[in-house]
Amino acid sequence: EMYISALIVFLILCREGAFEPQQPPSVEAAEGKEVNLPCNYSLGTSDNLYWYKQTKESMKFLIQGYKDTKNESHYTLTIATDRKNSTLTMWDVGLQDTAVYYCVAAA
Numbered sequence: 001e002m003y004i005s006a007l008i009v010f011l012i013l014c015r016e017g018a019f020e021p022q023q024p025p026s027v028e029a030a031e032g033k034e035v036n037l038p039c040n041y042s043l044g045t046s047d048n049l050y051w052y053k054q055t056k057e058s059m060k061f062l063i064q065g066y067k068d069t070k071n072e073s074h075y076t077l078t079i080a081t082d083r084k085n086s087t088l089t090m091w092d093v094g095l096q097d098t099a100v101y102y103c104v105a106a107a
Contacts, residue, residue: 029093036087039103043083051077051088052102062101063088 029035043049051062063070065077065086076089090097 029090031094032092035090035093035097037090037101037103038085038087040085041103041105043105044107046107047083047105048107049077049079049086050104050106051075052104054100054102055098 027035027037037051039049039051041049048064048066050064053060053062063072063075063077065079067079067081067083069079070077074091076091077086078089079086086103088101088103
């Protein structure tokens, strides 16, 4: 099995001030499987959550959500009811998914 290493970097923009997210610096997954990328934060009442993927070539918007679950082709974003954490799930991962992933909370 081939393993994919995806470095996860979390940028959080919030009005409450700075904090340190409690996530691992990287995640590995077997090719063809799914991988879950966590993001913990405290969203304001009007904040949305945005995920971006950065490769050597570009920065690409992936998905955004406000609450519950949202699906976009290769990605599913699940936001907890209390809006303090979320998970980005990538399906059928491959080498093309090796990247830096940014989780951003903003109004």
